[in-house]
Each structure stands twice: as structure tokens, then as C-alpha cells.
Amino acid sequence: xxxxxxxxxxxxxxxxxxxxxxxxxxxxxxxxxxxxxxxxxxxxxxxxxxxxxxxxxxxxxxxxxxxxxxxxxxxxxxxxxxxxxxxxxxxxxxxxxxxxxxxxxxxxxxxxxxxxxxxxxxxxxxxxxxxxxxxxxxxxxxxxxxxxxxxxxxxxxxxxxxxxxxxxxxxxxxxxxxxxxxxxxxxxxxxxxxxxxxxxxxxxxxxxxxxxxxxxxxxxxxxxxxxxxxxxxxxxxxxxxxxxxxxxxxxxxxxxxxxxxxxxxxxxxxxxxxxxxxxxxxxxxxxxxxxxxxxxxxxxxxxxxxxxxxxxxxxxxxxxxxxxxxxxxxxxxxxxxxxxxxxxxxxxxxxxxxxxxxxxxxxxxxxxxxxxxxxxxxxxxxxxxxxxxxxxxxxxxxxxxxxxxxxxxxxxxx
Numbered sequence: 001x002x003x004x005x006x007x008x009x010x011x012x013x014x015x016x017x018x019x020x021x022x023x024x025x026x027x028x029x030x031x032x033x034x035x036x037x038x039x040x041x042x043x044x045x046x047x048x049x050x051x052x053x054x055x056x057x058x059x060x061x062x063x064x065x066x067x068x069x070x071x072x073x074x075x076x077x078x079x080x081x082x083x084x085x086x087x088x089x090x091x092x093x094x095x096x097x098x099x100x101x102x103x104x105x106x107x108x109x110x111x112x113x114x115x116x117x118x119x120x121x122x123x124x125x126x127x128x129x130x131x132x133x134x135x136x137x138x139x140x141x142x143x144x145x146x147x148x149x150x151x152x153x154x155x156x157x158x159x160x161x162x163x164x165x166x167x168x169x170x171x172x173x174x175x176x177x178x179x180x181x182x183x184x185x186x187x188x189x190x191x192x193x194x195x196x197x198x199x200x201x202x203x204x205x206x207x208x209x210x211x212x213x214x215x216x217x218x219x220x221x222x223x224x225x226x227x228x229x230x231x232x233x234x235x236x237x238x239x240x241x242x243x244x245x246x247x248x249x250x251x252x253x254x255x256x257x258x259x260x261x262x263x264x265x266x267x268x269x270x271x272x273x274x275x276x277x278x279x280x281x282x283x284x285x286x287x288x289x290x291x292x293x294x295x296x297x298x299x300x301x302x303x304x305x306x307x308x309x310x311x312x313x314x315x316x317x318x319x320x321x322x323x324x325x326x327x328x329x330x331x332x333x334x335x336x337x338x339x340x341x342x343x344x345x346x347x348x349x350x351x352x353x354x355x356x357x358x359x360x361x362x363x364x365x366x367x368x369x370x371x372x373x374x375x376x377x378x379x380x381x382x383x384x385x386x387x388x389x390x391x392x393x394x395x396x397x398x399x400x401x402x403x404x405x406x407x408x409x410x411x412x413x414x
Contacts, residue, residue, distance in 0.1 A: 022122020
């Protein structure tokens, strides 16, 4: 009995929480209906406001339903106005662009339909919950009155007879809550075709970013070889040629030139080692990602505390390890160059399916990907492996950079 009452209470709470979004949905629906029913000038002003309200309420309901059902309900809205368009157009043109995009967006009609259904149904269920609990209390109280109190009116007979029905209805409240959540999830979910189209666009952008990063890396290697090792090898060849010609006439000069050539060869070998280390660090190949990022933290000018939670004995794919290593290297370099931090933390969370790296610093904050601090390069690097990057950097700090990479299969960005 206690378990049934507890479940009934949980179901009631879920319906009441849903009732809050139902009331907001009802207001948003009324606003949408007013925008459609108004004269064109007033409707043109109200429509974007109503669509924005619908989006906000629907987004709130998606979060609630996702928590209740244990499955995220996602929808990627197209922006009603992008920064580039906003900068080029005047106020009237911007508003006209918003209206046109609002009317063209499928989400406008999908959200409006949901606000109508959820606003009416959710409000009705919200009213039903306290009514059922009041009826249940009255029915339970009526039983002893009708059975044991002498002279009790026959009017108590009806609530007494309805007691089992009322308690059964209370017991069904969790089912009502889940049915309402499933209905909202179905109505608010992004259509499969739209998800596929968005995914294709994302993959095309990711592939373009990976190709651009690959081309930039090839140009960097070519530049380093041309300006570094190649120039030193040419200098070595010239010195050895000159030493060969002076071997008989000036042995001391020849010996000096050979010594310079040897020093140049050693410097060239050092540059080649650095170049190879930049392609795939030997410590990463030999010792694995955890040891490699710990070595990065040790070399950082800012003190870094490393925390590792590895719940697998298998190493991630080599390409994923390399992407994570260079992302951490760039992130720690950003901390040292731009943050003004006194301390930093590096958290590595690894299991069989995913790798999550969180870099936090206590610097001044205000990091902005658009200012060219290497964050866009990290994003392109991890996006090539279907990974993601998120940044939180309020003014005054702290800055938190989170990198997520899949580890389920050998990845190839190309």
C-alpha cells in the first residue's frame, strides 16, 4: 500500500511539473493565435515573439521529458537571424528576415501544434490531480463514517462505493504522467528526415574542416622542412664541398669546416626529431595517452593537477589518442599564453566508449573562440572524429574546456 501511494505521489508530482509547462504552452498558443488573427502589421510584430515563446517552452518541455523518460529529446533549431545578416541589414530588413524564416521553419508549426495539445491536455491533467486526491481522501474518510457511525446518512454510500475506483485512478497517475511525456516527446522530436539532413550537413562541415586542417598540417611540415632541415643540409653540403677542396692546401680550415658540418648535421637531426614528435609523439606511441598528457602537464609553465579515471584496460584508437594529445597540448598552451592563470587542472575520464577531457584554469576568463586563440583548431581536430568541444569562460573565470571523443572504433577523419 505504501509503495502504491508513493508511486501515486511521484506520478502526481510529474503531472504537476508538466502542468507548469502546460500553462506556459497555453499562453504561448494564445499568443500565436492572436498573432495569426491580428491585422497584418500587428500580426507581423507578434508572430516572431510568439514563435520565440513557443521555442522556449518547447525546449523546457524537452528537457523535462528527457529526464523523465531517460532519453534525450533533441531539436536543432535553425537561427531566425544570424550575426552576418544582422550586421548588413537595417532594423526593418532584419525583422522581415525573422518573419520569413519563422514562417518557413517547420519547427514553427510543430511547436504551435504541441502548445495547443499540451496546453489543453496538460492543464486538464493538472486540474485532475488535486481533484483525485481530494476524492480519495473523501472516499477513505466516508468508509468508517458509513460503517461505524450510527445514524450516518445514506449520502455517504456513494463516496464509499467509489473508494476503490478513486484509489485505482490514483494508482494510474504514473501511467498518465508517462503517457503525457511520451506524447510530448513524439510531438517535439526532430523529424527523422530533418535529423538526417542536419547530420549530412554536419558531416560535410566536419570533413571540410578535417581536410583544411590536414592541408594546413602538410603546409606546416613542408615549411619546417624547407626552412629548417633542408636549409641545414644544403649548408652541410656546401661546407663539405669546400672542405674537400681545401683538404690539401689548408687542412686546418678543412677540419674546421668538417666540424661545422657535423654541428649542422646534429642540429638538423634535432629538428627532424622535433618534426617527427609533432607528427606522432614517441611517448604517445610507447606509453599511451595518460602518460603523454601527464608529460605535457609537467612541461606546462602553469602548474597543472592531473586526475585520471580510466575504466578500461584497452587503449583508445591511435588516431583518437593523437587528436586528444594535440588538443590537450593546444589547450595547455592557451592557458599559459592567454589566461593569466595561477593553477590549472586536467581531468581525463576514459572508458570503452568515450574519452572526456576537461581542462580548467583559474585565470581571467573571457575566452572567445572567434579571437583565434587556437580553440577553433581544437574544435576542428575533435570534430573530425565525431567529437565535440564545449567552452565555459565567463569574465573573471574560471575557464572550463571540455573535449569529448568517441573510442568505439578506429577513427579516420578522411
